[in-house]
Amino acid sequence: MSARTPTEDIAIVAVAQTPAVRRYPDSEPSMLMDLTNRLLAETGLERSAVDFTIAGSCDYLSGLPFAFVANVDGFGAWPPVYESHLEMDGAWALFEAWVRLQIGDIDVALVAGSGKSSPGTPREIFPLQTDPYTSAPLGLDPVSTAGLQARALLDAGLATERDFAEIVSRSRRAALSNPNAQVKKDVAVDTLLAAPYYASPLRKHDLPPISDGAAAVLIARGDRARELTKKPVWIRGIDHRIESHHLGLRDLTDSPSTRIAARGVGVHDGPVDVAELCVRYSPEEVVLRRALELKGDTLVNPSGGPLCAHPVMATGLVRVIEVAKRIREGSARRGLAHAASGPALQQNLLCVLEGEA
Amino acid sequence: MAERCAVVGIGQTKYSRRRGDVSLEGLVREAAIRALEDAELGWKDLDAIVIGKAPDALEGVMMPELSLCDALGAVGKPIHRVHTAGSVGASTAISAATLVESGRYQTVLTLGYEKQSEGNATWALGGGRSGSQGAGGSFAPWIRNYIQRSGAPEHIGWKVAVKDRLNALKNPYAHLHLPDITIEKVKESPLLWDPLHFLESCPSSDGAAAMVLTNTKGAKRAPRPPAWVIAHAKRTEFSQFPGRDTVKPAAGVDCAKALYAKAGITDPRRQIDVAELYVPFSWYEPMWLEGHLICDEGQGWKMTDAGETEIEGAFPVNPSGGVLSSNAIGASGMIRCLEAASQVRGTAGGYQVDGAKVALGHAYGGAAQYFAMWIVASDPEPTYR
Numbered sequence: 001m002s003a004r005t006p007t008e009d010i011a012i013v014a015v016a017q018t019p020a021v022r023r024y025p026d027s028e029p030s031m032l033m034d035l036t037n038r039l040l041a042e043t044g045l046e047r048s049a050v051d052f053t054i055a056g057s058c059d060y061l062s063g064l065p066f067a068f069v070a071n072v073d074g075f076g077a078w079p080p081v082y083e084s085h086l087e088m089d090g091a092w093a094l095f096e097a098w099v100r101l102q103i104g105d106i107d108v109a110l111v112a113g114s115g116k117s118s119p120g121t122p123r124e125i126f127p128l129q130t131d132p133y134t135s136a137p138l139g140l141d142p143v144s145t146a147g148l149q150a151r152a153l154l155d156a157g158l159a160t161e162r163d164f165a166e167i168v169s170r171s172r173r174a175a176l177s178n179p180n181a182q183v184k185k186d187v188a189v190d191t192l193l194a195a196p197y198y199a200s201p202l203r204k205h206d207l208p209p210i211s212d213g214a215a216a217v218l219i220a221r222g223d224r225a226r227e228l229t230k231k232p233v234w235i236r237g238i239d240h241r242i243e244s245h246h247l248g249l250r251d252l253t254d255s256p257s258t259r260i261a262a263r264g265v266g267v268h269d270g271p272v273d274v275a276e277l278c279v280r281y282s283p284e285e286v287v288l289r290r291a292l293e294l295k296g297d298t299l300v301n302p303s304g305g306p307l308c309a310h311p312v313m314a315t316g317l318v319r320v321i322e323v324a325k326r327i328r329e330g331s332a333r334r335g336l337a338h339a340a341s342g343p344a345l346q347q348n349l350l351c352v353l354e355g356e357a
Numbered sequence: 358m359a360e361r362c363a364v365v366g367i368g369q370t371k372y373s374r375r376r377g378d379v380s381l382e383g384l385v386r387e388a389a390i391r392a393l394e395d396a397e398l399g400w401k402d403l404d405a406i407v408i409g410k411a412p413d414a415l416e417g418v419m420m421p422e423l424s425l426c427d428a429l430g431a432v433g434k435p436i437h438r439v440h441t442a443g444s445v446g447a448s449t450a451i452s453a454a455t456l457v458e459s460g461r462y463q464t465v466l467t468l469g470y471e472k473q474s475e476g477n478a479t480w481a482l483g484g485g486r487s488g489s490q491g492a493g494g495s496f497a498p499w500i501r502n503y504i505q506r507s508g509a510p511e512h513i514g515w516k517v518a519v520k521d522r523l524n525a526l527k528n529p530y531a532h533l534h535l536p537d538i539t540i541e542k543v544k545e546s547p548l549l550w551d552p553l554h555f556l557e558s559c560p561s562s563d564g565a566a567a568m569v570l571t572n573t574k575g576a577k578r579a580p581r582p583p584a585w586v587i588a589h590a591k592r593t594e595f596s597q598f599p600g601r602d603t604v605k606p607a608a609g610v611d612c613a614k615a616l617y618a619k620a621g622i623t624d625p626r627r628q629i630d631v632a633e634l635y636v637p638f639s640w641y642e643p644m645w646l647e648g649h650l651i652c653d654e655g656q657g658w659k660m661t662d663a664g665e666t667e668i669e670g671a672f673p674v675n676p677s678g679g680v681l682s683s684n685a686i687g688a689s690g691m692i693r694c695l696e697a698a699s700q701v702r703g704t705a706g707g708y709q710v711d712g713a714k715v716a717l718g719h720a721y722g723g724a725a726q727y728f729a730m731w732i733v734a735s736d737p738e739p740t741y742r
Contacts, residue, residue, distance in 0.1 A: 065412035080608035083593035102459040
């Protein structure tokens with residue numbers, strides 16, 4: 001490995017997200033247009049001052065090949081723009097934009113992630129993410145895989161069902177103060193534990209809601225970042241890693257890909273005041289806390305996390321935004337954002353953010 | 358901190374109607390291994406992997422980097438996936454190049470593929486709706502418009518169809534090998550979308566194409582001559598709006614201008630030795646010659662007609678046989694970038710353009726609204742004629 005620390009300082013200068021809702025009545029491009037206009041208004045930038053645009057979305061959510069093509073209408077591609085698209089969460093689009101700015105010839109990038117799960121049935125669509133020959137025909141869906149992961153944690157004595165319920169209770173309560181959350185409630189652990197199983201040992205509340213939503217950020221390089229905001233949030237590192245697709249080759253109680261990425265971004269080179277983790281199923285928080293070796297003084301998912309709002313393809317980028325917001329507000333100085341893709345946390349991305357020293 | 362990027366390994370599968378002998382994993386691994394062998398590198402030498410393909414619906418596999426990562430040696434590494442419609446193969450190569458140029462990664466594998474026999478490409482290309490007119494149906498009116506604007510004679514399209522298929526006979530990886538093709542046969546093949554005949558259209562292929570990209574340090578260790586990435590550019594515009602020039606889209610013009618400016622090219626027709634242009638339907642050869650400022654408006658078809666775009670011509674286009682001879686959609690743009698690199702490395706075998714030092718790789722996609730291009734050269738600081 002010869003990855004090295006970037007020499008260019010790149011910061012998030014503005015953030016925007018839609019609320020996560022069960023069904024957004026308008027189109028995906030309309031969400032992106034709204035976010036783009038908000039980012040440009042906040043920074044006072046003309047569209048032409050954005051040097052590079054990159055978005056993450058997924059055709060299969062809309063059930064329409066080339067669904068992403070319409071999204072360029074949303075973020076304004078006239079006159080023509082320098083643009084790209086990943087069929088991944090917007091957090092990976094942020095990774096590519098951050099790498100792109102490090103070349104040093106351009107200064108400002110617009111990054112977006114968007115998804116509408118409402119047109120389809122996620123439990124029927126997501127098995128198509130699995131191996132097309134061995135798993136997809138069986139309909140192995142993310143809920144079932146998360147159940148297997150939960151069972152592995154219980155069997156290994158690394159967690160109890162009460163632990164899962166505590167994660168849900170804490171997250172739902174935290175979401176009460178998040179205007180963008182879809183599910184929020186002050187609910188006792190014992191009440192949760194009294195609910196029936198949905199995919200044993202998971203109960204329905206251990207799952208994320210089905211959401212529509214979008215998120216976008218503007219990032220800028222060096223002095224340009226300082227011109228555009230009084231409160232730049234510096235990206236100190238982004239690393240992402242993947243694990244084998246074959247569940248039988250993985251230890252589902254651990255996340256080695258997260259461990260490698262954590263070293264790559266230097267998670268513990270400073271205090272982690274806040275961590276926004278892509279906990280789509282409550283047991284994933286147990287796995288991630290272990291892999292990240294988070295200490296008790298780290299505030300985890302003060303937004304409520306994906307258990308309370310899960311706009312697929314934007315969920316990871318929302319984690320980045322939630323950390324950046326806390327740094328801008330001054331309630332945290334250094335934080336960690338995490339994004340995930342694939343069954344049972346197969347692929348993980350980490351981003352370390354810092355306010356001005 | 359900018360680093361130079363070089364192509365040091367190239368690998369392709371044989372393209373064919375149906376690669377029933379391999380799984381999706383087997384298909385991508387075949388191209389990846391060939392690229393690594395060409396670079397004399399192993400999986401452990403890769404710092405990151407960037408893959409690209411057209412819609413997931415073509416094979417029915419959602420976010421395929423998840424199920425292909427084992428076959429691509431990506432476990433424990435970064436892998437990400439690009440999707441920019443038909444331009445995706447070139448966009449993917451450019452994404453991978455930026456990883457190297459950023460200084461963050463030394464050696465990156467980039468790969469584009471499609472296994473179109475797994476699904477119905479014309480269905481998927483029509484947005485998954487019934488009654489699809491196919492890609493040709495979308496482009497045919499714009500081609501007709503080009504013919505009206507330029508006054509080009511009808512035989513230009515037939516001529517490109519014959520030239521690219523004869524070139525493909527020299528390329529062992531090409532899908533279509535049609536030794537008996539003639540202008541007459543193209544003209545008499547069924548009319549699919551006026552003015553496009555069956556033999557003026559690309560095939561539907563299975564296949565994968567891969568490159569190993571690395572920095573200056575990596576290029577010094579390379580066993581074969583590197584192709585240096587001199588410049589790349591991408592541009593996108595809306596699918597439709599009143600007044601849009603669909604024959605010569607502004608995004609294609611802007612993309613070419615940005616590319617040539619970055620490369621220091623002032624006279625592309627003289628200074629570029631060979632071009633691999635994305636020509637899925639015959640008429641797009643003259644259309645892109647004009648649309649990317651290689652010649653003036655109305656001159657593209659004259660270049661084709663005069664034989665300038667043949668391998669021995671003054672401005673060879675698609676000596677590999679092009680998209681008209683192999684079209685695994687997600688790979689097609691990657692193949693254009695890869696064949697351009699192969700020409701300046703001097704490794705293009707039977708379709709090598711003599712003395713090629715500077716080459717253009719190009720792809721477009723969507724409603725002719727996505728453009729991705731790169732210039733590669735045998736010298737990291739080329740001097741142009």
